[in-house]
Amino acid sequence: MTAAPGTSPSVSPVDRRLLARRLATVVGDAHVLTGSALCGPYETDFTGRHTGRALLVVRPADPAQVAGAVRICAAAGVPVVPQGGNTGLVGASTPGGDGTEVVLSSRRLAGIGPVDPGSRQVTVGAGVALADLQRHVRPYGLEFGVDLASRDSATLGGMAATNAGGERVLRYGTTRANVTGVEAVLADGGVLDRLAGLPKDNTGYDLAGLLVGSEGTLAVLTRLRLVLRARMPRRVSALVALDSLDAAVSALTALRRLESLELAEFFTADGLALVLEHTGLAAPFRRAHPVYLLIGCASTRDPTGELAEAVERVGALEVAVAVEESGRRRLAAYRERHTEAVNAVGTPLKLDITVPLPELPGFVAELPDLLAGRAEAYLYGHLAEGNLHLNLLGVAAADEAAVVDAVLRRVAGLGGSISAEHGVGRAKAGHLHLTRSPADIALMRAVKAAWDPAGLLNPHALLPLPG
CATH class of the missing domain: 3.30.70.2190 (Alpha-Beta Plaits)
Structure with a gap:
């Protein structure tokens, strides 16, 4: 089975059992999960708003197993949704609602290579938690430039896939500025190896840079070569x-x-x-x-x-x-x-946005009019980048689309971005046109088609589905 990019083929229950047996030959029976009880933790994101149903969950332990699993899914025409720590906020790593997608968890790709103090670099598995990396490099007097409040659960692969920012972007940049190489499994199970981490390498397109921020739509990240910084004492x-x-x-x-x-x-x-x-x-x-x-x-x-x-x-x-x-x-x-305080009150509608810094106070002052009494707003963020985390409580289901549309349209009107650091995912794919031109989107679709001709990698994320 194959499908056009951006669509998902259907898979029968019989195919599911056969697919599970084939995947088990690669990762072992214990790491192919089926049924709602086992798959449940992988089907809903951190917000609790973005949930779906997985055909099954596969948990490879190394890049070779990732390649084998993707190759089997590609041969069966089954879409694959890569997932790291599942701390995302826009449904970028959760399955759709039709139960046709395999969730590929990278959490077992948790190896950390030796630290190279000379180049100040280290290679890590995509499933390494940020806090574990921080502890690993600290004895060398080094640190990773990106830090997040979710450091104990956020994985480096997920951070790279969404180009996470965090608290220290003003000094060290986003994740993209701190990744110097990647290893990734392509849609057909082939492997892209750009892990050399050379500071000077002008041999063509920056494929590693392209994969950072691609939200698992072009390839499955398996290992990353990271730049480390001197830890300030x-x-x-x-x-x-x-x-x-x-x-x-x-x-x-x-x-x-x-x-x-x-x-x-x-x-x-x-x-x-x-x-x-x-x-x-x-x-x-x-x-x-x-x-x-x-x-x-x-x-x-x-x-x-x-x-x-x-x-x-x-x-x-x-x-x-x-x-x-x-x-x-x-x-x-x-x-x-x-x-955690906001989540304790209710399930918020979260909007992660960027507004040009001079416009930020005015935008915040406009929020009551934009919300029109349909939500209670709690906001905070990274001031230097004009990055506002807007948490809206009490939004009725009937009002949600109108609230999101009003806020994101105003952000776009001010020259901002509908996604500052959490990606587009499924939640904002329909609003991508607000801050990216038709030419931008057409070019991104062309890139997607070149990397993933059958549209099997995270088909619901980032780019709006046709029609």
């Missing part, structure tokens, strides 16, 4: 209370002069109140303030003095400073625990 964090988001944006101008600046995160009084209620954390200040800016600096020398001088110029209402790791973790928790 002297660190300081500050939580700054401000009277408005305009003040936070203005403060960022002064803070950007700091060579040691590593992160600048913002959140609001409503979000902090929810975090305090859910977690039991003590309030950072005696009273609440409209906006909070979490600042992190790291250097080879103590950055406390220069941070203090910068903070004095930004009109802070109150400031809390921490140098020791325990104190820095405490300040970071006010920002990082927003997600």
Whole structure:
């Protein structure tokens, strides 16, 4: 069976049993999962909003097993949905609702190669959790430039597939800037090996760079060659209370002069109140303030003095400073625990967007009109990139499409992006045209057709289905 790109062939129950037996010859019986009880954890994403039904789940242990599994699925004309830690927010790694897709979990691809201190590089399996990588490279005085609140469950393969950003993009860039090579299994089971990690290699197209951010639609990532950074030994964090988001944006101008600046995160009084209620954390200040800016600096020398001088110029209402790791973790928790606090109240509609920084305060001020009373909004994000994580609670099912459309159209109208760092997935495929031109989308479809002629790799993600 074959299908045109962007469509999924149907598979009968008899084919499922045969397919399972064939896959078991590659990965072993214990790693071919069938039935809702076993497949359930792989069928719903972190938000709980994007769920489907898998034909089965296959869990290969190494790149050769991935290639074998993909080759068997390709021969049967069965679509494959690659999945890492399943921490995504847009349905990019969960199956559709028709039960015809195989979920290929990369979690067992968890090997970490030797660290090369000279080149400051390391090769990791796609299933390695970010926190495990951080622990592995720390004894060498090195670290990975990308950090996420979901570090304990997010995998490097998933981070590369979605070009994850996180808290330190302003200093180290997105995942793409920290990946120097990839190994991937192609749609027909062939293997692409671009793991050399050479800093200078001008022999044609950057295939590794193309796969980063492709959301599993072009190939299945199996291993990554990562760039590591020198770990800065002297660190300081500050939580700054401000009277408005305009003040936070203005403060960022002064803070950007700091060579040691590593992160600048913002959140609001409503979000902090929810975090305090859910977690039991003590309030950072005696009273609440409209906006909070979490600042992190790291250097080879103590950055406390220069941070203090910068903070004095930004009109802070109150400031809390921490140098020791325990104190820095405490300040970071006010920002990082927003997600769990919001999820404890209900299942939010999450919109991850980018707005040009000068437009951010105005956009936030417009939100009540855009939402028209149809949602309760909690927002926070990465200030330096204009990246806003908008969490909407209480949206009625009948209003969801209208709310998403109103917000994303306004973002596009301001010259922003409908997806800052979590990908397009299934959730936003229908809105891709808002921030990518017809020529862009046609070219992306051509690339997809060249890499995956039968349309078997993650067919519902990124590009809108025909019609």
